[in-house]
Amino acid sequence: MSVKFASRVQQMESSEIRELLKLTENPEVISFAGGVPAPELFPINELIQVTKEVLEESGEQALQYGTTEGFNPLREKIAKRMNKKFKTNFGIENILITNGSQQGLDFTGKIFLDQGDVVLCESPTYLAAINAFKAYEPRFVEVQSDDEGMRIDELESLLKTTQNVKFIYIVPDFQNPSGTSWSPERRKQFMQVVKEYDVVVVEDSPYSEIRFEGATPPSMKSMDEKGQVICLGTFSKTFCPGLRIGWVAAETNILEKYILVKQSADLHTSTLNQRNISRYMDSYDFDANIDKIKEVYKKRRDIMLEAIEEEFPKEVRFTRPMGGLFLWVELPEHMDARDVFTKCIKNKVAFVPGESFFPNNRKKNTLRLNYSNMPEDRIVEGIKRIALVLRDLL
Amino acid sequence: MSVKFASRVQQMESSEIRELLKLTENPEVISFAGGVPAPELFPINELIQVTKEVLEESGEQALQYGTTEGFNPLREKIAKRMNKKFKTNFGIENILITNGSQQGLDFTGKIFLDQGDVVLCESPTYLAAINAFKAYEPRFVEVQSDDEGMRIDELESLLKTTQNVKFIYIVPDFQNPSGTSWSPERRKQFMQVVKEYDVVVVEDSPYSEIRFEGATPPSMKSMDEKGQVICLGTFSKTFCPGLRIGWVAAETNILEKYILVKQSADLHTSTLNQRNISRYMDSYDFDANIDKIKEVYKKRRDIMLEAIEEEFPKEVRFTRPMGGLFLWVELPEHMDARDVFTKCIKNKVAFVPGESFFPNNRKKNTLRLNYSNMPEDRIVEGIKRIALVLRDLL
Incomplete structure (x- = not known):
């Protein structure tokens, strides 16, 4: 059957990140691609306890x-x-x-x-x-x-x-x-x-x-x-x-x-x-939980920045975030981060090419790195692998 | 500040049911207005157990x-x-x-x-x-x-x-x-x-x-x-x-x-x-849980129909649902269910006037009754109260 969709549907496209993430699902891939928190910090036991209390005390309301x-x-x-x-x-x-x-x-x-x-x-x-x-x-x-x-x-x-x-x-x-x-x-x-x-x-x-x-x-x-x-x-x-x-x-x-x-x-x-x-x-102490998150992410950011400074070619620029989950990399203008991505994924390391973050004027020489979701040793190893590709391409 | 909204926002209106439900929040009101399941049938203890198992076994994935x-x-x-x-x-x-x-x-x-x-x-x-x-x-x-x-x-x-x-x-x-x-x-x-x-x-x-x-x-x-x-x-x-x-x-x-x-x-x-x-x-046995729900709702439907047959004036027509949560009432054409509602809410019983269920040709002489959410004795009492108002208006 020929289905007639609304015109807005034609404007929408599947998120590039989503498609890329499929390539990074292999657990051998060191992925800096997602925007994903560190799951080892989730308060799992606390949530078991909390759910039990909420359902015991007010289950009829909580499920209504x-x-x-x-x-x-x-x-x-x-x-x-x-x-x-x-x-x-x-x-x-x-x-x-x-x-x-x-x-x-x-x-x-x-x-x-x-x-x-x-x-x-x-x-x-x-x-x-x-x-x-x-x-x-x-x-x-x-x-x-x-x-x-x-x-x-x-x-x-x-x-x-x-x-x-x-x-x-x-x-x-x-x-x-x-x-x-x-x-x-x-x-x-x-x-x-x-x-x-x-x-x-x-x-x-x-x-x-x-x-x-x-x-x-x-x-x-x-x-x-x-x-x-x-x-x-x-x-x-x-x-x-x-x-x-x-x-x-x-x-x-x-x-x-x-x-x-x-x-x-x-x-x-x-x-x-x-x-x-x-x-x-x-x-529970909500702020104490955030403090734990900050401590871990700060360490990961430090390690990623350190590795980038040591490993990346000096033509490559990058931001130094004072918080959050991401840093941003600008390659020399003639480079396309998609080419870097293609080579990197073969070497089992991933990130998100930056061009989809521009609604109009897509800068192809940019990429986003997430540091919240990988343990420290994998961050160092991942940056080394990207650096190898970058040095190779430059 | 003068805020410019999109034109679609002007098309939208707050659900009438939602506004009416506010009037029925008083627990003394016998409400046939909502479309709300019977909370006493929710599998609360089973959900406590299930949540515990899911979080213990796969908390990092379940919260990610x-x-x-x-x-x-x-x-x-x-x-x-x-x-x-x-x-x-x-x-x-x-x-x-x-x-x-x-x-x-x-x-x-x-x-x-x-x-x-x-x-x-x-x-x-x-x-x-x-x-x-x-x-x-x-x-x-x-x-x-x-x-x-x-x-x-x-x-x-x-x-x-x-x-x-x-x-x-x-x-x-x-x-x-x-x-x-x-x-x-x-x-x-x-x-x-x-x-x-x-x-x-x-x-x-x-x-x-x-x-x-x-x-x-x-x-x-x-x-x-x-x-x-x-x-x-x-x-x-x-x-x-x-x-x-x-x-x-x-x-x-x-x-x-x-x-x-x-x-x-x-x-x-x-x-x-x-x-x-x-x-x-x-x-758990999902179907067995549905069987329990059906048993309770069937009984409530039976009791509501029985009470309607006994109490409502014979000019009033109503449907006999073989399932679901609702039945539908048509009053004589000259009547407006909103007037009935206004009088009923004073007598602490509520339903939804039917006109909002018609996108264009609003039949004002209709109303919807929900039977899933009230215990049997309240159903009988509620129908009696509505019948009193109807007899009074006819």
Whole structure:
């Protein structure tokens, strides 16, 4: 049968990362490709205990339909936590629980984007956000970034000259893929500029609590004078991704649209999983668990940077993230990271070529390395293998 | 700030049921309003045991990111079970795990509907399906139904004369809201007609396993000669809704689009919840649990029907469902079920006025009663209270 799909389906393509990950499933491959947390840090025994308590005490509620907004005690904990960590001013009424922050990205597209509307974003930007927004057929306009974040002169001139900019999508903390974090000064300048426009800012912060060093800079939301910043958060990096619990935090005039969309999208997020996280936060020290994660990832980042410095040809540039899960590599301009990938996979080491992180102007000489998911000795060995290919190609 | 939303947001409205349910939250209210399973039947202790086993044996995988398609052993069990129960011919490659079947509805709209495309549906039809599809701005065309299902003469003439019909949405088993089930003959006629058209059929079957009496009629999919039927399924009614596990089953040329959309919508469904259901099906008798559910719901249906026969004025018509969770009431034409609702809620009994179940031609004199969620004595008392209001208004 000839099936007629909607035009948006033609815009969407399978994530390159997803296809690449299939090549890296072989356990012999040292993979820096995924964006995957270290599973040895998951609080498995604690979750067994927590589930038992939740089901024994409130099984009938925990397995029943729940409200679209989410489990109130969890919403409240998230609001309080954000207020404390990021100097926001959220109440329970500002929080919607989603299936991971990916669902927050999808809903953002659904709520704001008519066909042809413009999304401003960093360059490079998060691949899965590009894919989520693409379903609503926008036009992407990339704003160049440097080591301190989005370039404000360029942002300003684009805001002045571009029609139908619906929102600016940013990942100011330890961005995926670049690993860079916006400087405090740049954040202030950014908020100064955007407040002159009726444009929404989507502050996606999956990694902000995974900071290894340095003071926490102000969140965009903490400087939001007119209620234009929407925050996306997740437990995937601070706890575990398999429960699929994230959230949207926004002013109620905006959040009510997210709630409406959530209701028709899947009614609500797993009641049991929400109650489990909430109970975990009651019974255990959530921050202590994050400290453990940071300690391990910091060590892995250090080892990866050290190995890169020793092994990579000096023409190759790379970022030095102060947190998060990724670092970003720029090869000499004539090189194509896909060629490097093809040779690397034969030598049983993998990463993600960077071009899919650019919605328009694909820089082929870039690649993303993840350091959170491999033990130390495999990191050293993996970097050696990549270096061998690079030296061979240069 | 003046926020510019996408045009689709204006099409969407908060589910009436949801607003009404707020009025029924008072535990003194006898509520026939929700579509909610009996929580006393949830296998709570079994789930404590299952979670413990899954986390002890494979916690690192169960809490990690998973594949977009879903947990393979669960996909396989669903395919085999559908093949056995509904004479389909599905393999693992035909199954995508979703967050409840509501997500399957949303994805169906997203994949097939451009603005202005047509959805054919029963009249009345499932309210949350209307809301899910509305996000993609289609036009709904209702096909009249009688006691045996959709009227084939009308379907045929609409298919001949209507442009851009993308799919036909049907709930052939114990429909929500009407409770009616299509006759075997009507199903055959339906498939005879639709195979002449390149139109997709969405067979939504949340209640098909909750059959109290009578032989199981053929599923539409079992008669699908050209791969045009998409099946939506869920564990919400046969197990519990709080885990949010449903599925889409379709030919691979169609399912691949659902997988693409799932990936950008929320990456994947909760790994732990999928593994828990799969393990439950390994360790316990899934059908025996359904038998328990059917026994309780059948008794509640019997008691509700008996009370209605005794108490309701004879001008009031109602359906006699052979399964599922709902029955449907038609009041004399001059009556508005909203007025009845307003009076009933004062007397602490609730239901859902029927008009929201019609996308266009809202019959105000209809209402839906749920019998699965209230104990027997409350059912009798609740029906008495409604009858009092009805007699008063007539």
